[in-house]
Amino acid sequence: MAEKQIAGKTIEVTDDGFMVKHEQWDREVAAAIAAEEGIELTDDHWKVLEFIDKDFKEKGAVPGIRRMNKVGGISTKELYTLFPDGPVKKAAKIAGYPKPASCV
Amino acid sequence: MTENEKIRKVSVIVSKGTLDGVYPGLIMANGARMEGIEASLFFTFFGLHAVVKKKMDKLKVATVGNPAMCVPTPMGMSMPTWMGALPGMSAFATSMMKKEMEKLDIPPVSEFVEMIHDAGGSLYACKATVDMFKLKMQDFCPQVDKVLTVGEFYELSAGAEIIFT
Numbered sequence: 415m416a417e418k419q420i421a422g423k424t425i426e427v428t429d430d431g432f433m434v435k436h437e438q439w440d441r442e443v444a445a446a447i448a449a450e451e452g453i454e455l456t457d458d459h460w461k462v463l464e465f466i467d468k469d470f471k472e473k474g475a476v477p478g479i480r481r482m483n484k485v486g487g488i489s490t491k492e493l494y495t496l497f498p499d500g501p502v503k504k505a506a507k508i509a510g511y512p513k514p515a516s517c518v
Numbered sequence: 519m520t521e522n523e524k525i526r527k528v529s530v531i532v533s534k535g536t537l538d539g540v541y542p543g544l545i546m547a548n549g550a551r552m553e554g555i556e557a558s559l560f561f562t563f564f565g566l567h568a569v570v571k572k573k574m575d576k577l578k579v580a581t582v583g584n585p586a587m588c589v590p591t592p593m594g595m596s597m598p599t600w601m602g603a604l605p606g607m608s609a610f611a612t613s614m615m616k617k618e619m620e621k622l623d624i625p626p627v628s629e630f631v632e633m634i635h636d637a638g639g640s641l642y643a644c645k646a647t648v649d650m651f652k653l654k655m656q657d658f659c660p661q662v663d664k665v666l667t668v669g670e671f672y673e674l675s676a677g678a679e680i681i682f683t
Contacts, residue, residue, distance in 0.1 A: 479552070479633060480623045490636035499554025517549055518624050 421446040432506070432513045439510030448508045451497075455508070459496050462488055466509040476506040476514040527556040527678035529671070534683070535564025537577040537612055537627075541619075543683040544568070544630045551637040558678070559634065560671050562644035565683075566651065569641060569662050574627045579611040587611065628659065635661035642666045642674075 415434065418427045421442040426434040431447075433439055444463065448455045455463075465486035469477045479502060482488045493501035502514045528550045532543035543559060550557040567573040581587055581602035588594040601607065616626070625633060635641060643658060645667045655665070666674070 478623050479548075479637075480625050480629075483633075490633050494551075494637050500552055502552055516623070517545055518622065 428513070430513065433510040436510050443510065444508050447510075451504055451508065453497065453504070453508070456496075458492070459505075459508075462486070462493065462496060462505050463509045466505055466511060470509075470511050475516070476502065476509075476511050478502060478514070478516050478518050480518065525550075525555055525679055527675075529558045529560060529675040529678045529680045531560045531562060531680065531682045532565035532568055533563050535567035535573075535577065536580040537615060538579050539683070540565065540568040540577055540627060541624070541630075543681075544627070544634065545624070546681055546683070547639050548630065548634050548637065551634065551639050556678070557634070557639040558674060559639060559641045560644060560666065561642065562647050566643055566647050566653070568627055569631060569643060569658050570653065571657060571659050574631065574659060577612075577627060578608045579615055581607045581611050631659060631661050642671065644668070644671075 416427055416429065418425050418431075420427075421440075423438065423443065425438050425443065428434060431450075433443075445455055448459070453459065462482070465482060465488065466476060469475075469481065469485070477486065479490055479493060482493060482502075483490060493505070497504040497508075506512065506514050528546070530543045530547045530550075532540055534540065543565070547557040547559045561569050567577060583599065584602060585596070585599055587597045587599075587602055589597045624630070631641065641662045643653070643662055643665045645665050647653075648665050655662075
């Protein structure tokens, strides 16, 4: 566990950079984490992040790719284009949620 | 390869045509893509059923000769192996497993293959098996990129970890 300066705030993060306290998250923090991942957030990214946020609040877990397809209406191709090299992991990190714990 | 060097590329071989024989390979390949690892799937022998249009969603759990089968739950009492040969056993075990996978959001084979393809994974069929089973390109789902010889498979797997399932 560590503390990190993100967007001018002191944020608690795990060793691999996932936020520990979601209440410390806001849109500026998201943009800063995204920038570290080499991603500039657009409306399309926000659609994914907002779905993760909504779904996490309902289900208590980061949705997998299939759930993002079926429930969120976001295609696999779109996910990999928006968040290259690991869409669920990267999107969860930017959305301020824990590292996804599912294999699929 | 040193210990802290990241895996960058995997080639997963799927050689079995049962439901429980096909899923591990699909999960490994999809999981690789989800970690940003380049992934290829190579289907050989009965594993080819996973990408044959009319077979892929009809794969079954093998209950005959499987001493790990338990009743009534996967960790329940050991089932005598001869019971696996009773009519309907394979269909029953298959439907149970599919139901549990659905709960975990693991997609049916055809959907999973599409997901891996859309995620940038490549899918190949083994030439020797394609010839032996007398298959044509139109027998395969559209996500199959190419029929490969084993030599081409090795060429394409340069720098990859090869995983045989």
